[in-house]
Amino acid sequence: MVLSVSLALRQLRHRWWRWMLLGLGVALVVAVPVSSQGLAKSVAAKGARHTIAGFSTAQRMVVVNQDTLAPIGSRADQNARVTAALATLSAHPARREMGFRQLAVRGQAFMLAATDNVASTVRVASGRLPGSCTPTRCEVLVVGRGDTPQLRQALGDLGLVVVGSAVRTDPLLVAGPYDPGALPLVLGDGVDAMAALTPLELFGRHTDWVTSIDSNRIVSLGVNAYLQRSLDVQADLARTVGGTTLQQQTTALSVAATRAEVSTRRFGLLGGIAAALLLGFTVVAAAGLRREWSLLVATLRRRGATTAQIGTVTTIAAVLVAVVAAVVGSLVGALISASVANDSGLPAGRVASQALDASAGSVAALAAAAVVVTVAVLLWSDARAKSVWQVLDVLAVAALAATVLAAGRGSTSLGSDGDPLVAVLPVLAAFVAAVVAARLWGPAARLAARLLPRRSVAARIGLLGAIRRPLRPAATVALLTAAVTCIVFAGGYRDTLRAGAVNAAAFQVPLDVTLSASPQQPAPSAVVDPAAIARAAPGTQTYSIRRTAASVQSQPGVSASVPVLGVPTTALPEMTAWANTSGSSLSATGLAASLRGGAAPLPLPTIRAGTGEVRLAQSGGTANIDLRLVVRAGSGREVGIDLALRGGTYTGTIPTGLGEVQVVALTVAESFDYITHHMHAVGEGPSDVKQLSGVLTLGAIGSTAWSWTGWGSVHGVTATANQLRVDYQLNGAALVIAPGYAAAAARTLRVAVDPETAKAAKDGELTLSLDGAAATTVQVAAVLPRLAGAGNTFILADLDALTAALDLASPGQSPQEFWLRVPTSSVPALDRLLHDDGYAELAVADRAAIQHDLDTDPVAQGSQTLLSIVALLALGVAALALMLLVVGERRDGAGELYAWESDGIAPRLLRRLLAVRAAAVAIIAVPIGCLGGVLLTHTGVTLVAVDASGSTPVPPLHAALGTLRVIAELAIGVGAGLLLSWIVASVLLREHYPVAAEAELR
């Protein structure tokens, strides 16, 4: 063994630079998984911070809640315990609050709460801070608006004295689930003091300890560890304090943890690809040592060395190189990890240490693999080349079978239960592509050598020489193919993830901006004025969207509720990335035409802008009924105008600001008083109470002019131009009388549905009940896999047709959502508008902002970065392999080159033939690598259902790898290979004399 070690060491010292090249390859192999682990940890930390940074105020709260208030004697101890427990979760201070349910006194509704150290939570706007609180009198502040004399009077009944108003400075003050919203918040100073207030002693209350979520603590612990600690805290408090629950955003944090886990796995996967690729580089590097090593082996054999001794020397040399390289590579990886961690605000040393720990197994395995590869390359006899090929063939077939098996198993999420076969798919695919290319290289080179014109002397000689010594060219072809496969895959997958972000944003916001209801503004149609938007942001198109639900009957007695989306058909072609978001081959324009089919709705009567009131002459029975005229403004908002009977005329006031409106319907309903009396009658007497019925006749319309012609309803309505006779019989529901009723009712709604809903259709028709109305039949015009802006199941209809159908049953509903298409030039103007009063209360979803958010997600950026690194690494390996090929061919082919030059071939031609060998390798490897990369990208995108941020992509990813791009990459790859090989070859064979091979014997 001593001899073997000594010989191995001397070999390493002699021609150390060639071993160093091998060591460099191994070091890179090892550095990749270590640094990718560190990168993954940093990205996971950034991802967690990003998630927390996106939390709303309420989501930032970490709350220990108790539905009661402990006895006075135990409060201090309880407070200390909870505060200490929260301190283990957050470095931020915890504050105790006490809140009551919503109270109403003297008709004044308000929320009453108290907090310790109120001065730290508010800024006094008027008056002063509370100064005293006794069991009978307690000074309080009114936070925000609502400090009225009526409120003060009502509070006085409870012993509460308002001493000022204040503005909240601590966003966590009575926030989240306890946020009073629009109600006044009455705030006392000191939980214990207010708890002692006698008038409130019978009121239920809850106690909360509130602190802010601490991203630093979470990042330093790790999300999963933090969540586990939270569970421990909760259990501990339940045991020691009792009756408490710990509330925080565990779901969102779990999602972040899952994303981090997926990200780590992906980093591991990509690290594995790079490592496998670089392992291929060790084959090429070891091949460069074969010639010298075979001389050593020959000498040792001549001098009586056993096979075991030769194997031992070889193995020790390989192990020494691998160990040193593994140490160096690990240190480099750790340094990279530390550097990235430092940039991410993580403890560099700890992350580097964790990266080393996490990748220790991989490092050992890769180093061992490098040793095996090196020993095999150095000792494998040329005579056994056929056996080597057979082994590689078997492995390639096995890899191909595994690839097919992986494809057959379907997609995986890369989660903990992800298919490991899919996870190693890129490595398998690259290996198969490499073996196929290496196998093809020989026959292709022979064919090319025969087909080349005879005058192409350099090319022919170059190819023929390479065929004679196929190991290095074949190994380089294999490595180059694998590298190109990785480059194309990395580029394609990166583009796919980017496109996935575009599609995901488009799926959430189908146009550019979506305005919808918010807690502050539940009726967006009350705010949104398309005309005003168009004025403020020229060119902006505003589309009203209606959402409702339908009960879809799949079989008798079985129905399911499906969301219904009414979208203007003109908006469909405007939808971003329609093909990807919908997953349908049907174009948006085609779908729009399908939904529009049938007769257009009849024009509705209109009331001119500025009309103050509407008057309808009346005759006939009107007792116990209420009439309401439903009109629709330009935004689609529908407004009910109650008609009051005054002297034989029904009169209604049209709200200002509506502009010109369309008359949608007239409803006749039981009056509120009648309903009340009717309910009492039913409750107290016999149940067979007579239904309200009568005949109402409405005459000509004042102030404006429309004809009653065409008006109708389910029953009992007779209309002429100047008179509408309604023979009503009411039983709870209002009678809807609508213009053009017969035509509208006869119209069949055309819809597009999701595949699941489509299963309920029979003969292309679906039976459903819209918004609780009577069942009707709609025609299924299209089935879409998905629809942007909708959920898993949906029914899409033309907005006008849907509105007309809804208005026949329950008029007066307004659009709940608005989709805006905004020209780029108008984006700033729209932005300003959306910050104005009114619009600012709406929920605004901006596609560009969402996309930006997705793009800048740390996990996504980390993925992109790693893919770029993989591509760059592969590119570097490919370039180095080509250079080594040329240099190695020069060295090992010295005898051949010498002979040709002796024969009169000019050195210039010999340089060209060296370049030709490299070019031949590139010409075979690059197309096959591109093909492999394209297939791998498509397969990977299909099988690995993970978007850039580590989540399940909605819509699914689509490979964004265009033919042009592949052709361009192919051309650039071949061109770069040619250029590089030419540059390297051009500096060779410049010695004063030709160098004969014999000179290298020593």
Next chain:
Amino acid sequence: MTVMTTTLSIEASDLFCLYSVPGGATVAALRGMSLRIAAGERVVVHGPNGSGKTTLLRVLTGEISPSAGSVRVGGRELVGASRHAVTALRRDVLGQVDQHSGRTLRPELSVRDNVALQLLLSGRSRPEARRAADAALAALDLDALADRHPATLSAGEAQRVAVCAAIVHSPTVLLADEPTGELDLAAADAVYDLLASAAAHVGATLLLVSHDPRAARVADRVVRIRDGRLSEQWNPQAPDDESLVVDSRGWVRIPEPLRRTAGIGETLRVMPVIEQNRIERLHILGDGHAPPPTPTPPVLPAPAQILAHPALLAEGLRLTFGDRSLYGGLTVEVAPAALTVLRGRSGAGKSTLLRLLLGLVDPDEGRVVLAGVDLTGLDRLARARVRRDAVGVGLQLGSLAEPLDTWENLALARTSRGLAAEGVTLDAAVDALGLRAVADRPVRLLSGGERQRVTIARSLVVTRPVVVLDEPTSQQDEAHAELVTAVLVAAARAGTAVLCATHDDHLAAAADALVELA
């Protein structure tokens, strides 16, 4: 392996060694070779190129196993021996010296460690092995070199160290293959002496393969191998007492001159002369016919240009090669339409001289004029142009395109010089060199001799006025060596200035001019 107690160190009986060549053909390198060498005997083996010398050594070292026959070395039967047994043979029984000391010595080890290596491999401790190495070096008067590395040694020193490394483990048999092939005369003599004394020092049998007649001076017996058999042997002290060898089967090979002299054609009669009831001697009577006539000399087309005399001129050549000074102001003239042979023992500098003449390296002194162009001062590209236009070259490491067949290789040689791929010379060269039957096979499927003839054909089909060949018959059996000789003579008769470096006496005999290198 059977270990026998015998006084014979090497005992080879009726050895046949067949090489399979690609394409299914078989070549016989040894054809019933029998050789017995007694313990401590020193035997020098001569023989023409391709006669089987190297194959015999490879059999004796266990590198290849004979197809038939038996062979014992140091009392160990090698036929059917395991790999382990062969390794033990090399480690314990054999000492090997190669033409290139670099195949024995490792550049990364010191001289001492190189010598000690075999002992270390056999399991000796490092101090013990080093002590033994020092002792061996001292015994051979090489102790001054112990701490140096092979790269710092002269070729002669390195070869002497290689000899020392070969005997440090006290082998029973010392095998040396052209050990002076890279040495000057003085160094060669020193190595011969060292081999003899080293073998004597450890009591080893010495088997020395060499072209160099001077090697005989350290031998107890000299044998000659022809066509894979032992054909003649003699005592170097009495070189005229050369005997034909009768092998174990009774086969005798009659040398060609003797056949002609004795008028032995296809048959002969052996008549015992009986006197006093015992056979006193044998009378051999030829059949009165002449030996088979020499084939009709081939006719080759004339080169594209016949140069004026001299086609190739070297004047006052001197070259320092390591620690050797070569040529001593040598002048060589190669005439057009003549076969000029450059002869000399291994290591005399024949191949190097060819390179000088081709402008592949410059002399330290003197000049070379090739096809009327003085190469002095020309750069690498210009010299390549001169060779391209004037010389057909066939060096030992010639480049054949192995995937191509003979025709394609010849066409490639022509097109690489800007000539039309086809030409009448192709058929003429292929026929003259006996390649017609295999001309459609890829070259990689041809035997070594066939490949060498394709290389010669390459040099001829380019129809250059000068043809330079290095050892053109080294892989040919005698019949094909004669064929090659005839072709080269024919090329010369057609007007080409043919220059060959060779060991082959037959080729030398056919030369119009002979340049002997000392």
